Amino acid sequence: MDLIIKNGTVVTATDTVKADVAIRDGKIVAMGADLPLDGAKVVDAAGKLVLPGAIDVHTHLAMPFGGTTSADGYLAGTRAAACGGVTTVFDYPMQRKGMTIKQVIDSKKAICEKEACIDYAYHCIITDLNDGAILDEMESAVASGITSFKCFFVYKKEGMMVDDGVFARLLLKAKEVGAMLNLHAENPDLIDYNVEKFLAEGKTSAWYHYLSRPEYVEAEADKRAVHWAKHLEAPLYLVHMADKEGLEAAIEAKKENSNIYIETCPQYLEFTSEVYKRDDGRNFVCSPPIKGQESQDALWKAIKNGGIDVVATDHCPFQSHEKDWGINDFTKIPNGCAGIENLYPYMLSAANQGKLSYNQVVALCASNPAKIFGCADKGSIAVGKDADIVIYDPSVDFTISVDNMHSDYDHTIWEGIQVKGYPVQTYSRGRLVYDHGDFVGEPGWGNFVKREKRPTK
Amino acid sequence: MDLIIKNGTVVTATDTVKADVAIRDGKIVAMGADLPLDGAKVVDAAGKLVLPGAIDVHTHLAMPFGGTTSADGYLAGTRAAACGGVTTVFDYPMQRKGMTIKQVIDSKKAICEKEACIDYAYHCIITDLNDGAILDEMESAVASGITSFKCFFVYKKEGMMVDDGVFARLLLKAKEVGAMLNLHAENPDLIDYNVEKFLAEGKTSAWYHYLSRPEYVEAEADKRAVHWAKHLEAPLYLVHMADKEGLEAAIEAKKENSNIYIETCPQYLEFTSEVYKRDDGRNFVCSPPIKGQESQDALWKAIKNGGIDVVATDHCPFQSHEKDWGINDFTKIPNGCAGIENLYPYMLSAANQGKLSYNQVVALCASNPAKIFGCADKGSIAVGKDADIVIYDPSVDFTISVDNMHSDYDHTIWEGIQVKGYPVQTYSRGRLVYDHGDFVGEPGWGNFVKREKRPTK
Amino acid sequence: MDLIIKNGTVVTATDTVKADVAIRDGKIVAMGADLPLDGAKVVDAAGKLVLPGAIDVHTHLAMPFGGTTSADGYLAGTRAAACGGVTTVFDYPMQRKGMTIKQVIDSKKAICEKEACIDYAYHCIITDLNDGAILDEMESAVASGITSFKCFFVYKKEGMMVDDGVFARLLLKAKEVGAMLNLHAENPDLIDYNVEKFLAEGKTSAWYHYLSRPEYVEAEADKRAVHWAKHLEAPLYLVHMADKEGLEAAIEAKKENSNIYIETCPQYLEFTSEVYKRDDGRNFVCSPPIKGQESQDALWKAIKNGGIDVVATDHCPFQSHEKDWGINDFTKIPNGCAGIENLYPYMLSAANQGKLSYNQVVALCASNPAKIFGCADKGSIAVGKDADIVIYDPSVDFTISVDNMHSDYDHTIWEGIQVKGYPVQTYSRGRLVYDHGDFVGEPGWGNFVKREKRPTK
Amino acid sequence: MDLIIKNGTVVTATDTVKADVAIRDGKIVAMGADLPLDGAKVVDAAGKLVLPGAIDVHTHLAMPFGGTTSADGYLAGTRAAACGGVTTVFDYPMQRKGMTIKQVIDSKKAICEKEACIDYAYHCIITDLNDGAILDEMESAVASGITSFKCFFVYKKEGMMVDDGVFARLLLKAKEVGAMLNLHAENPDLIDYNVEKFLAEGKTSAWYHYLSRPEYVEAEADKRAVHWAKHLEAPLYLVHMADKEGLEAAIEAKKENSNIYIETCPQYLEFTSEVYKRDDGRNFVCSPPIKGQESQDALWKAIKNGGIDVVATDHCPFQSHEKDWGINDFTKIPNGCAGIENLYPYMLSAANQGKLSYNQVVALCASNPAKIFGCADKGSIAVGKDADIVIYDPSVDFTISVDNMHSDYDHTIWEGIQVKGYPVQTYSRGRLVYDHGDFVGEPGWGNFVKREKRPTK
Ligand SMILES: [Zn+2]
Ligand SMILES: [Zn+2]
Ligand SMILES: [Zn+2]
């Protein structure tokens, strides 16, 4: 035995039990009362929760956007992740026109191998079918462990949108080869119409970012995507769902046993569109924008009753001086916010305060992502799983600040937010990577997660 | 260590892992790879699934009905349960007018202590508030571990029905004291109307049992119960839900975060109302009756997507000569069918054939019942839980027959039904009680399960 | 020709046209431009609307209640009706246990023949099937022109409620014989529970009348009634619908082509439950009570889109000293309010202010009631119809006061309410009965309206 | 008086009365019993119904399509219309890129003035905003009596589709200027995907026309259009609705008081997609294609309960040799079928057989179209309206055949269909244009109908 975490309360999506956890060669090899120590290192988790590490299935590291790059690269992003209790991170490499899936993925592999402090996987963003070659390549991509692909119902003028026909082709091919299609759903035509109108009227503040992509603009695209997935009987994963009407349509389809999965993000659960009226409103600019109170209420309701499957971050921070580009024109603000280090503390704090159960948080942030995306060795504290473990102290108070985060960004939308309880240690395959406030891992430790394909029947 | 189950695949509601399970003093004390044997008895579960024992939360043992008593008493019923992989059974003692809750429960305790082969708990059926004394007594009943109560929206002429006012009082008191109200929902007035009409028309076969309590007759009562629970914001557990319209209303309310829980039974999942046209139709007579194909489809849909929380049996068999009382008058047929020994094999067989996952079956038959009804030590294979364990062989074929069942009844509606896979051993708190076809337990082994109350906020 | 109404704008449910209307022998015999005068009396309606008289299908005249009788008898009630543009009134005679339908109706006939100033019809309230004799009598009642029957889902302790079985029998018999069942839907058990609780807590003001019968208490009964009507495929007319949830369920069933008809009343459209907090709150006490803003909004929405079929009054005023009986106990307040003279002016004023169209008001208050209840000669300005006509001046302002009403009551909930536009003349079968503020009709003029039965197929 | 139609039964959307109808100068000037003859021509309508002429708001006369032109030009089309009881026809002139609305309309005016046998109006099809000039021109178009515009959510490759942004601009401008936007809703991307796939697979029969545009392909576009209309709070008229899912979404929005209007066509009510398997399946090819039984049932349900507002024809026949172009490739079949002469006889026959009421048919085919599209003088038998009148004999049997139709086409999908009852005469503004089987009107008689704009609040 290498390590024994003793005296803690182990939380899975189902159970909450007192049990020691024994780790050997990066795996959980035993759980029990009074496990023999066998010379293992012992960590005392008395009074603490022992949780599976979170899997943040939605991040954009080192992502080019509007002439710059998101503030966290693979090193900083995975470092921050580890310090927030995330032990696996999914990145979204994006195809430029003409690239094969393999080229897209390979372009990231070398840097990740060098920089990643925790394990990582890729969803591949598809923007162009390359006359069908991409469809042909999907099966081998799945065989190589890339089992999810993403596309946009937005960014039409930017040439990144897929139309409904391409979307249908991707849905059907993904279903055929055991992959999952992810979708960012907003309606580009209405956004463009609104933007043109607002700019013509001199309405340029961050508030108009929201007003140009309000609830019904996201809802249309959500509903359309759900419609196709339902009728084509293909699995679909909706990323960063933020509005009530789209959410309800997706949940309705799930009730009809469509294979639809819903993700939302902490920023949609904590803030409302009112933030865009703040002086620092541009820092909150992301797409889809944060919506109104009704949508936030609907998201929380669905979090509680299982309507939402996953909470992930869409982590994509930009520096203040980059956000400032949009001071006089909201369309110039780089889109995206920080979150990777806040996900698990935020959700666990909600559990700690009784909004939902710890088991539910584990399901939303670890077990469900692992199952949905085929990470067989991840997502639970169970014998045989990777020893991706977070030790969580429910008794401490913590106030989030850019100063106590471990990213490279220079500000955070979470500044000043207080959480109850906080991770004290994070283990990645049995190796301590975060310890009482400090990153103690190393670049290059992280491994690529080769994922299992979905059953294709 | 007393016992180690080696080499099996452990299934919980969340995880499916290879792990040995070590048991001491009736508890699961460790799970792991290659646990030290320490002189423990070893059972090899290679190629088998290691499952938590099922919790059948709906049975009527030794229940008086229409001048007779249900065919399985506490000994036979719990013996059959053990042989079907059930390790905890809930009985429904019924209040006669004027009795206190304590009197109702105490009337069963002595016999259960003597006869029960596995652990047992009670839901107490309330038919009369005793001028409010019952309401006053509910809190102490909860303190004694009786945390659920049942009432009827039917059996009006029999004096067992509660009206909506009594139902509201029970709902609100249960909510206040941390208990759960269970309900059998059918509309008595329409049943009586239909029965009177059919008998007057000389329509007396079992088919008219169904036609006198068809889908819409159950649905009305389901919907009414859901309405009150939703608006009074009180928890409600709907037993033996069998019809589509009521089911959909209940699921809709759950989506609104009403605390509604839904149970169905294997007979509603396997058969349709067509059975009542068979020569032996009267053997299938139970209330509510088995419904049509549309309802069965709706039940399966909800089983798959989590709309239904629990599958239990409503086990209440009668002997053939008793069922025969109704040959010429369906109203004379004692209501109820066998099921306690078929629940887990039937549901696991469905998983084995791909209709749902094993994890889901564990949730429906073990984890969810344990959580909903406050059995803290039951319902999962996890360190610290009672060693209520079933070893299941997915590879065998089994044809159900009264000859290979372990009840006292002389026929079964499940005769000839084939299942894929079957339990090979059942352990009750670590003691082997069923072994490859034979009951090997003992009367009196079973303990009363003192349950935890629900949070009352 | 006896009379020609010239130069007016004729409004039907469909059309709005300039046309003269010629009347002979109490009938409309011609409509046209410049009809020949032929020595007829001529009334100039230039600038006025020429409307069919309203049909108030819900009134309680001389109704015994709690030791008194509603303030308006047949004379006063029909006099007030005429002055408010109502030309046909439906009364609700109530069966006492043991009475035949014929006895119930006959008990009213003599007095109506003597007192009624306008035409009248009866819905017969059934409280007891007399061992089925009532069901047997329904066909002959229909033959005599009594084609609608009413029952209560409330007033259980008062012995006036029908249970669901009796309701089903009435629904099915009504369907068979071409009649319509009307229903007052509230849940008595919850009311009784609430009342008992409030009185025990010393909560005795009119506000607790509302709180003891709030939205969900009416909604349950509405939904249950709709359920039976839908599944038994029988026509049902829901009187005085006042709550959103019940309304939506009824409209949903209409969308499924159930034969459900919905009535609401002006008091539910104008006031909210806030009135029960007023010092004179007891004057507004009626059952069902006026509901909250959400319900009022839902009613108006359904008024506009055709979800509601009829607006009628439930006219049943009591004198102030009678209302005062309940100053210290809301259960002692006689239930009912005035409205018969306000119906048409109120609804037409809403049209005048653009909330809906005049055609819609004519449909809601005249054409629809006539069609639904089989008044073949009533409800429209069309050749061959009875000359029941209102001349309406849209340009005047009118403030309602007990002083300018024509009832026998001593106060009105409508005191001070301002309407835009007001009737200037009412004709009953061609006879002027109301003229610029004055009643000019005569007791005994009114005829019994023998109604047509519904198609029975 | 020029003409008196005596002894008939006049049917409006509201009333059914015995009345003579007097006509002078093309207008209905009086209705009544025994109107003075004054030397007028007298037509005896004893035993007949006297109905407003139908308004077919959806036709394509002399429409260019795929290298040919629809078989009925303005003369033949309006001649056939008259013979089927249609007295006003709406044509759909289509903008080619760069044309102004005025140019589009003017291109039709001269020919219509010369050829039209009955009155006519135009909806203008917009395919291109001309950099916004079209939006600017809409107000003056409305002033000239063109108060409705149509666009396509389909025909993307043909350059006729508007995207969602253009659609939003049109919706909002139409709302602003008191116009109505009409929409043909199908999803082009899925159609193109399906077509490409089927052709590649050698699936070329008419059946694949249906399979390439099945229910869900229309439904998506319907739902999207409804979404925008609802959220932008703009009026929208959905033409030729043919599928259940889209229909239900549109009706749901109407219930929320969105200003949505729904049209369907007789072919969707009479046939199902099974026709595309027939040898002459290509003759039924139109877009959207005729759907399955479930959709037909849903359409009829909505016809009966008022969910559908209008029935019109989408009349656009092609000759057999043109239909034959697609014998080996369904994409080559000119889209469209005959119907203008069948609309009223078909719907009235349905009423005659009890499926709905005559009043409802009048509403669907005459009153509603007149109101929705601002034809103030049309759509009802009422004093002051144009004398557009059909005399209908409910007692005759009629079998539709190309031989007894009055179009220029050489076949009809209605061949062999039997109707109960048939028009015997049609009057256009008092002039007899159809008489017992024969067209007796004249080209050039028809007038342009200058329509009223909608209220803009
Ligand atoms: Zn995105
Ligand atoms: Zn993203
Ligand atoms: Zn039961």
Ligand SMILES: [Zn+2]
């Ligand atoms: Zn039971």
Ligand SMILES: [Zn+2]
């Ligand atoms: Zn009432």
Ligand SMILES: [Zn+2]
């Ligand atoms: Zn009443």
Ligand SMILES: [Zn+2]
């Ligand atoms: Zn079209």
Ligand SMILES: [Zn+2]
């Ligand atoms: Zn068309």
